[in-house]
Amino acid sequence: MPPDDYNSPPDTDAPRPRIGDWGAAEPELDYDPDAVPVVYPVAALWCWRCGETAAPVAGRCPWCNTWTDGEPPRREPEPVRRSDDEPEDDWHTDTARYAIPVRRPYPIPPVVIVVLAYFGLLGTLVVCSVIAALRGATTTDEIQEAQAFVEVASTLLTLVSLALVWSRARQKVPDGTMALTWVTSVPVLFALLCLNLLFFTFLRELLRPLGVIEPERMKMTLATVLLICVQPAIVEELFFRQMTLGVLRKSMNMHLAVWLTAAAFAAAHLGNILGMPYLFLVGAFLGYARVYGGLTLAMVLHFVHNFAVVAYDAWR
Incomplete structure (x- = not known):
């Protein structure tokens, strides 16, 4: 009589299921929606265009808004909380949204x-x-x-x-x-x-022979x-x-x-x-x-x- 595959003990030599395989259990992530994001210090860089030395904001010089040389350290954008009158977002209801601060434009350049x-x-x-x-x-x-x-x-x-x-x-x-x-x-x-x-x-x-009058002292x-x-x-x-x-x-x-x-x-x-x-x-x-x-x-x-x-x- 063939062995019962459904009731037999698992084969220890068989490969274990990987994440993403059908029927594999997904690991639980330790996620805290109220946690404060970690902001790493940003090194000051010299801007090739305006000559200023400052920490880049989103990869740009905060003085002239040009891209900095190399691969600058990224700065976490500032959190922007959702107001109560905004519509609910099914995907990000418990997390803070983020936006890069933008310089207010001048009425006249x-x-x-x-x-x-x-x-x-x-x-x-x-x-x-x-x-x-x-x-x-x-x-x-x-x-x-x-x-x-x-x-x-x-x-x-x-x-x-x-x-x-x-x-x-x-x-x-x-x-x-x-x-x-x-x-x-x-x-x-x-x-x-x-x-x-x-x-x-x-x-x-040079101008004296031409008759140019010398200005008064x-x-x-x-x-x-x-x-x-x-x-x-x-x-x-x-x-x-x-x-x-x-x-x-x-x-x-x-x-x-x-x-x-x-x-x-x-x-x-x-x-x-x-x-x-x-x-x-x-x-x-x-x-x-x-x-x-x-x-x-x-x-x-x-x-x-x-x-x-x-x-x-x-x-x-």
């Missing part, structure tokens, strides 16, 4: 605000120059009065436009670069001042220091190195943003067309000083540069 502010600045300079020419402003007091009006208008324009894009214009100085940048900026500034002396001396000697007065040294060191740095450079760094490579800002800075000096090549280099120097040394360093260097130029022109 920050780049557009920067471009409009820049052309507004140029328009203020042109209009004021035309009014001063029509009024026949030739004395030092009349020229300083027109210059004061331009600087008040540029200050208001800078503060308003910077307030509109402040969260986009913020810049973080890389760790460990500030002290070195402060130290190395002193000899670089001295070299630029020497280049300034040679450049404008060469221009005067500046006088070291309180009004001159405020209008040429203090106000540009603060307002121009806020406009170009904080707002313009900060916004451009979120849209392109950091070095390209520095040199584009330097070009805009040089072109804004409409009253010194011959000095634009030199001002282009100064703008790049101040841009890198802002990136690696902070806004205060850029303001101090700008003030020292202008003060040295005014002092040399007054006492030479």
Whole structure:
């Protein structure tokens, strides 16, 4: 009589059923829907486009939203709890849903605000120059009065436009670069001042045979220091190195943003067309000083540069 397969003891040599086989028992999972998800620390990475060093969010730079290099550590998204008035979900009724935090969009793109502010600045300079020419402003007091009006208008324009894009214009100085940048900026500034002396001396000697009248020397007065040294060191740095450079760094490579800002800075000096090549280099120097040394360093260097130029022109 053949053995009864249904009542015989199991064969120990027979292969055991695997998970997924028909009739195999599924293992019970120890799952707690109320458990808090574990968030592992995320290493800070250097962004190739904006030059910032920060922990990536969902594989993207939190400053410019570009993909970071390599395979960055993943960050667990923030939990978003379902409200009571939402329809029930048969599959996820007991678990928290997750969403990646998204930056709130601007009503007007920050780049557009920067471009409009820049052309507004140029328009203020042109209009004021035309009014001063029509009024026949030739004395030092009349020229300083027109210059004061331009600087008040540029200050208001800078503060308003910077307030509109402040969260986009913020810049973080890389760790460990500030002290070195402060130290190395002193000899670089001295070299630029020497280049300034040679450049404008060469221009005067080149234009003298052509009958070009040499501009009147500046006088070291309180009004001159405020209008040429203090106000540009603060307002121009806020406009170009904080707002313009900060916004451009979120849209392109950091070095390209520095040199584009330097070009805009040089072109804004409409009253010194011959000095634009030199001002282009100064703008790049101040841009890198802002990136690696902070806004205060850029303001101090700008003030020292202008003060040295005014002092040399007054006492030479």
